[in-house]
Amino acid sequence: MGKITGFLEYERETSKEVSPRERIKNWKEFHLPLSETEQRKQGARCMDCGVPFCQSGMMMGGMVSGCPLNNLIPEWNDLVYTGNWQQAFRRLKKTNSFPEFTSRVCPAPCEAACTCGLNGSPVSVKENEHAIIEKAYKEGYAKANPPAVRTGKKVAVIGSGPAGLAAADQLNKRGHLVTVFERSDRIGGLLMYGIPNMKLEKWVIDRKVEIMKEEGVSFVTNADVGRNCKASRILRDFDRVILACGASNPRNIDVPGRDAAGIYFAVDFLKSATKSLLDSNLEDGACISARDKHVIVIGGGDTGNDCVGTSIRQGCASVLQLEMMPKPPAERTGDNTWPEWPKVLKTDYGQQEAIAVFGSDPRVYQTTVKEFIKDSEGNVTKAVLVNLASRKDPESGRTVMAPVEGSEREVQADLVLIAAGFVGCQEYVAEAFGVELGSRLTAATQADSYKTSADRVFAAGDMRRGQSLVVWAIREGREAAREVDKDLMGYTNLF
Structure with a gap:
C-alpha cells in the first residue's frame, strides 16, 4: 500500500496548530490542514507492512492496540496517495459511521500500532x-443516501451519543424506521456537551445529524426516558429498543x-x-465560570485536560491539575513494547496553553486532595493537598497509591473540578x-x-x-444494530 519507498522518502507531517496564546482567544478548532499535495505524501508513507496492526483492534496489556473499528487503513492510505478520494471515502465508511468525529477526537490507537x-x-x-x-x-x-426499501420494523434508540447514532445510522440504512430519543436539548450526547468546541465544533455534529434526518432517522429531544418520557410507551410503539445512554455517573x-x-x-462544568456558548455566545451568564479564579482540576485524563483548556479560555487566574499516578516516561519502557499502546508522557492542548499563559505545566503528579477549606459563607477557598507513594496493600496484595505522612500543604482554590x-x-x-445492571453499574447483557x-x-x-473511547462506542453501536437487525429479520447483511 502507498508508495513502496514512501516511508523512506517522506517525513511525517501533520496539520499546523494555531499558537496557544492565539487560539485561547476563541472556541474554534485550531488545526490548519495540510495541502492536498502534502496529504497525499502522507498516504504514500504507508509501507505495505504485510501485518497491519493499525487495523487490528486487539487488546494488549489491558489496552487496545490498533483501531477498534478495524478500519481498512492501508487501503485508504493507498487511495489517498493515488488521489482516488471518492473510493477512499467508500472504504472508510465501510467500517466507520462517523469519521468526521473520530478524525477530530480519537487518540489514534491506529498510529500507536503503526509498523x-x-x-x-507512524503514518499520520x-x-x-x-x-x-x-x-x-x-x-x-458524503450527501444523504436514503434506503430504497423500508422493512416496516420500528426501532427506538435511547441516547444520541456515538453509540446511539451509530446504531441508528446502521439500522436506518437497513430500512428500519428508527427514532432516537435524547434527554438533552441538542442531539449528540457526549459529542455535543462532553467535548469542548475547540476539539469538536458543533456544526460538525449538526451537519451529520441533518444528513441522517434526510435519510429518514427521526430525532426527539428533551425526552428523558424514565422520567418525562415513559418506557412503557416506547416498548408499546417500537419492535426493539437499544439503550445507549452512556456511563454518565x-x-x-x-x-x-x-x-x-x-x-x-x-x-457539569x-x-x-x-x-452557554451555543445558546448565547456566553452572554447569558449561565455557565460555571472560571474567570479570575484559582482552579484545581482533579484528574489527569482527557476530561481533565478539557477542563484546563476551558478554564484558560474563560480567563482563570491559575490552574492546577492533580494526577494520582507517577509522571509517565518520555519514551516507551522495556515492559511497554510496540504495538502496545504507549504509556508515555503526552502534553495535550490544554496543558500546552497553560504552559504558554502561566509559564509551567499545570500537572502535579502523585498528588490528591486531603481536605477542602471553606469560608464563613460555605465557599471553597483552599485545598489541602497530600503527596502519594505506591505501596502494597497488605490485604489485597495490590499496589496502591497511599498518602505520604507530613506532605500536606495548602493551595488556593476558588473553583474545583472533579474529573475522576x-x-x-x-x-x-x-x-x-427492567434491565438488570452488573457490578459496575453497566447494563448486563448475555x-x-x-x-x-x-x-x-x-x-x-x-x-x-x-467509560471508553468514541471508537469503541461506534463499534458497539454498529454491532448492536447488527444483532437487532438479525433479531428482527432472521438474518442480517450489516457489518
Whole structure:
C-alpha cells in the first residue's frame, strides 16, 4: 500500500496548530490542514507492512492496540496517495459511521500500532482520515443516501451519543424506521456537551445529524426516558429498543469539605460552558465560570485536560491539575513494547496553553486532595493537598497509591473540578425498562451479545462496557444494530 519507498522518502507531517496564546482567544478548532499535495505524501508513507496492526483492534496489556473499528487503513492510505478520494471515502465508511468525529477526537490507537512507527514516525492515519471525510463533504459525495426499501420494523434508540447514532445510522440504512430519543436539548450526547468546541465544533455534529434526518432517522429531544418520557410507551410503539445512554455517573471524591460551594463535576462544568456558548455566545451568564479564579482540576485524563483548556479560555487566574499516578516516561519502557499502546508522557492542548499563559505545566503528579477549606459563607477557598507513594496493600496484595505522612500543604482554590472518571450508567433508565445492571453499574447483557435481561431491549456503548473511547462506542453501536437487525429479520447483511 502507498508508495513502496514512501516511508523512506517522506517525513511525517501533520496539520499546523494555531499558537496557544492565539487560539485561547476563541472556541474554534485550531488545526490548519495540510495541502492536498502534502496529504497525499502522507498516504504514500504507508509501507505495505504485510501485518497491519493499525487495523487490528486487539487488546494488549489491558489496552487496545490498533483501531477498534478495524478500519481498512492501508487501503485508504493507498487511495489517498493515488488521489482516488471518492473510493477512499467508500472504504472508510465501510467500517466507520462517523469519521468526521473520530478524525477530530480519537487518540489514534491506529498510529500507536503503526509498523512504520516501530523504528521511526507512524503514518499520520488520523489526519488522512480527516482529509478523506472533509473532501467527501466538499465534493458532495458524503450527501444523504436514503434506503430504497423500508422493512416496516420500528426501532427506538435511547441516547444520541456515538453509540446511539451509530446504531441508528446502521439500522436506518437497513430500512428500519428508527427514532432516537435524547434527554438533552441538542442531539449528540457526549459529542455535543462532553467535548469542548475547540476539539469538536458543533456544526460538525449538526451537519451529520441533518444528513441522517434526510435519510429518514427521526430525532426527539428533551425526552428523558424514565422520567418525562415513559418506557412503557416506547416498548408499546417500537419492535426493539437499544439503550445507549452512556456511563454518565461521575466518580466522586469523599474528603472533608466536599460540600463546599464552588466544587463541581467536570461534566457539569463542560456542559454549562458549551451550552452557554451555543445558546448565547456566553452572554447569558449561565455557565460555571472560571474567570479570575484559582482552579484545581482533579484528574489527569482527557476530561481533565478539557477542563484546563476551558478554564484558560474563560480567563482563570491559575490552574492546577492533580494526577494520582507517577509522571509517565518520555519514551516507551522495556515492559511497554510496540504495538502496545504507549504509556508515555503526552502534553495535550490544554496543558500546552497553560504552559504558554502561566509559564509551567499545570500537572502535579502523585498528588490528591486531603481536605477542602471553606469560608464563613460555605465557599471553597483552599485545598489541602497530600503527596502519594505506591505501596502494597497488605490485604489485597495490590499496589496502591497511599498518602505520604507530613506532605500536606495548602493551595488556593476558588473553583474545583472533579474529573475522576465515571462509574456506570444512571440507574433510572435501566430500571424503567427492567434491565438488570452488573457490578459496575453497566447494563448486563448475555455472553457475546447485546441483549439485556429485558425482552426486546438491547444495550450498547458506555452503558454496556463502561467509560471508553468514541471508537469503541461506534463499534458497539454498529454491532448492536447488527444483532437487532438479525433479531428482527432472521438474518442480517450489516457489518
